Amino acid sequence: GDPIVIEQSVIDQMEADAASVQYQYDRKSEYPSIGDQLDALFHAGVFPEEMAAQIQAVKDAHPKPE
Numbered sequence: 001g002d003p004i005v006i007e008q009s010v011i012d013q014m015e016a017d018a019a020s021v022q023y024q025y026d027r028k029s030e031y032p033s034i035g036d037q038l039d040a041l042f043h044a045g046v047f048p049e050e051m052a053a054q055i056q057a058v059k060d061a062h063p064k065p066e
Contacts, residue, residue: 042055
């Protein structure tokens with residue numbers, strides 16, 4: 001078929017858009033997992049009492065092997 005011509009201004013805008021969100025990809029690969037983040041908050045006592053009780057019940061029902 002015929003080649004598709006894309007104006008340089010469109011390419012420039014696409015590159016600028018990609019660059020403006022690159023930090024999201026860079027951060028995502030370096031953050032601890034959501035599970036690790038939530039576990040740290042639980043151990044720090046940050047959760048409301050009701051949520052902490054629900055989490056503790058799950059931990060008690062399924063303890064880590066020693």
